[in-house]
Amino acid sequence: MYFDTIIAGFGGQGVLLMGNVLAYAAMQAGKQVTYMPVYGVEMRGGTANCTVVISDRPVGSPIIHEPVSAVVMNRPSAEKFGPMVKKKGQVFVNASLVKAGQFETRAKRVSWVPTLELANEVGNSRLANMVMLGAVVGGSGVLTVEQLAEALTGALDPRYHKMIPANVQALEAGARFVSEQKAA
Amino acid sequence: MARRVMIKGNEAIAMGAIEAGCRYYFGYPITPQTDIPEYLSAAMPKVGGVFLQAESEVAAINMLLGAAATGVRAMTSSSSPGISLKQEGISYLAGSQIPGVIVNMSRSGPGLGGIHPSQGDYFQSTRGGGHGDYRTLVLAPSTAQENYDLTMLAFDLADKYRNPVMVLGDALIGQIKEPVELKSYRKKPKEKPWALTGAKGRHGQILKSLFLADGELTDHNWMLAKKYKSMEKEVRFETYRAEDAQLLLVAFGSVGRILRTSVDILRDKGKAVGLLRPITLFPFPNKAVRQAADKAKVLMVMEMSTGQMVEDVKLAAECACPVDFYGRPPGSIPTPDELAKEAMKIWRKRGLK
Numbered sequence: 001m002y003f004d005t006i007i008a009g010f011g012g013q014g015v016l017l018m019g020n021v022l023a024y025a026a027m028q029a030g031k032q033v034t035y036m037p038v039y040g041v042e043m044r045g046g047t048a049n050c051t052v053v054i055s056d057r058p059v060g061s062p063i064i065h066e067p068v069s070a071v072v073m074n075r076p077s078a079e080k081f082g083p084m085v086k087k088k089g090q091v092f093v094n095a096s097l098v099k100a101g102q103f104e105t106r107a108k109r110v111s112w113v114p115t116l117e118l119a120n121e122v123g124n125s126r127l128a129n130m131v132m133l134g135a136v137v138g139g140s141g142v143l144t145v146e147q148l149a150e151a152l153t154g155a156l157d158p159r160y161h162k163m164i165p166a167n168v169q170a171l172e173a174g175a176r177f178v179s180e181q182k183a184a
Numbered sequence: 185m186a187r188r189v190m191i192k193g194n195e196a197i198a199m200g201a202i203e204a205g206c207r208y209y210f211g212y213p214i215t216p217q218t219d220i221p222e223y224l225s226a227a228m229p230k231v232g233g234v235f236l237q238a239e240s241e242v243a244a245i246n247m248l249l250g251a252a253a254t255g256v257r258a259m260t261s262s263s264s265p266g267i268s269l270k271q272e273g274i275s276y277l278a279g280s281q282i283p284g285v286i287v288n289m290s291r292s293g294p295g296l297g298g299i300h301p302s303q304g305d306y307f308q309s310t311r312g313g314g315h316g317d318y319r320t321l322v323l324a325p326s327t328a329q330e331n332y333d334l335t336m337l338a339f340d341l342a343d344k345y346r347n348p349v350m351v352l353g354d355a356l357i358g359q360i361k362e363p364v365e366l367k368s369y370r371k372k373p374k375e376k377p378w379a380l381t382g383a384k385g386r387h388g389q390i391l392k393s394l395f396l397a398d399g400e401l402t403d404h405n406w407m408l409a410k411k412y413k414s415m416e417k418e419v420r421f422e423t424y425r426a427e428d429a430q431l432l433l434v435a436f437g438s439v440g441r442i443l444r445t446s447v448d449i450l451r452d453k454g455k456a457v458g459l460l461r462p463i464t465l466f467p468f469p470n471k472a473v474r475q476a477a478d479k480a481k482v483l484m485v486m487e488m489s490t491g492q493m494v495e496d497v498k499l500a501a502e503c504a505c506p507v508d509f510y511g512r513p514p515g516s517i518p519t520p521d522e523l524a525k526e527a528m529k530i531w532r533k534r535g536l537k
Contacts, residue, residue, distance in 0.1 A: 023190055033363065058444060128424070
């Protein structure tokens with residue numbers, strides 16, 4: 001079993017938290033995993049990204065040039081990481097901010113997830129990142145929503161634990177959306 | 185079972201230090217190691233320790249010297265340019281035989297360079313680094329887990345040999361987040377009768393690196409040389425799929441871990457390729473390299489520099505087999521595929537089958 005992904009977006013969209021939750025869940029599932037935050041000279045209001053690698057074998061490189069998947073939360077990220085994804089890979093696009101034709105990719109599978117709309121249905125637009133994370137596990141099968149939900153306690157600061165039920169709902173909404181897309 | 189947590193490489197260093205009983209930290213911020221002081225600034229007061237942000241790297245290393253002279257476990261950390269500033273103090277620690285742990289989460293140089301990972305501090309770390317004929321023990325972790333484990337070991341070795349110990353990682357090893365098993369530190373710290381504790385009820389003693397009497401400095405240097413020689417028993421290294429390897433790759437730290445995947449890629453193609461990863465860079469695993477040179481047809485060193493450890497591998501191999509090299513200066517981190525391709529170039533050039 002092997003999975004990797006680059007998760008990217010604006011600073012503030014919660015992309016690093018998405019990576020943290022995914023990595024934490026992978027650890028609890030007994031997988032080998034690395035999480036690598038963007039490393040460079042970044043500034044406020046700029047882009048943020050992280051790379052998560054999940055495997056049955058020890059992870060050699062935590063940095064991937066040709067990822068199996070990319071999660072792009074805004075247009076600059078789609079333009080930068082869309083073209084890097086493998087042909088057999090998958091791109092998860094935040095359809096609330098990125099439109100078709102705005103970026104290139106070789107990837108056969110592109111999932112358009114209206115994260116903001118789904119997050120608003122759950123009741124808070126700030127849950128868009130968790131909606132997307134739910135879509136990623138639903139669409140890739142790398143882990144389950146239940147495993148992500150269990151990881152929230154460990155990955156989130158105790159201050160935010162009261163938000164866990166809403167986050168779980170958001171994860172479920174994202175996973176449900178991609179499964180309905182698949183069925184359609 | 186020990187607790188498993190998902191933490192940054194830098195945090196693993198800081199947690200390992202506290203677990204090993206380090207209660208004194210002196211430092212000055214610099215990317216990419218600032219997570220270490222950041223963590224310790226919160227954690228040290230909770231365990232009754234001291235976190236001190238000094239006015240400079242030079243001040244921090246001299247504070248470490250002063251604290252460690254009293255027998256306590258103390259640490260400083262920095263990154264390449266900051267480590268250069270500390271070299272005078274490290275030389276004084278070595279000369280005065282005061283133990284201390286120095287962490288270098290190295291970045292790229294020369295000069296101010298950049299914040300990319302690099303292995304260009306290999307020579308500086310393994311050849312002493314400051315002035316005079318001395319050595320520091322150098323441990324080179326390649327995972328967050330090793331950051332934790334080897335930091336604890338660094339304190340033990342520093343006390344055992346009364347010598348500075350350097351933990352040499354790089355930006356990748358510091359920034360990566362991985363599961364770490366938080367093993368408990370169970371050793372009983374060594375007694376330190378040499379420590380400066382106030383001379384109450386005993387004769388005064390002195391820790392110094394200045395020896396002016398006739399022949400005194402010669403004797404001191406011979407004693408130190410014997411000590412460095414005796415460190416050979418601390419050699420640590422790891423091999424991976426090396427048993428029947430015709431081409432044996434040699435790399436440390438971040439490149440060492442990336443190459444594990446390259447070895448898997450090449451083995452899947454039926455090529456007998458293996459890996460030897462030195463964990464102690466000083467003392468260098470000379471014997472292991474020499475034995476590998478007898479068994480493998482070709483050794484190939486890979487580094488994120490234009491070639492430093494390759495010199496030690498060549499010395500250790502004693503011409504028993506050819507030693508090839510692939511290195512790259514800082515800028516981009518090599519991928520497992522890229523390194524596998526470089527290995528295949530040598531495989532073909534040397535006519536291996």
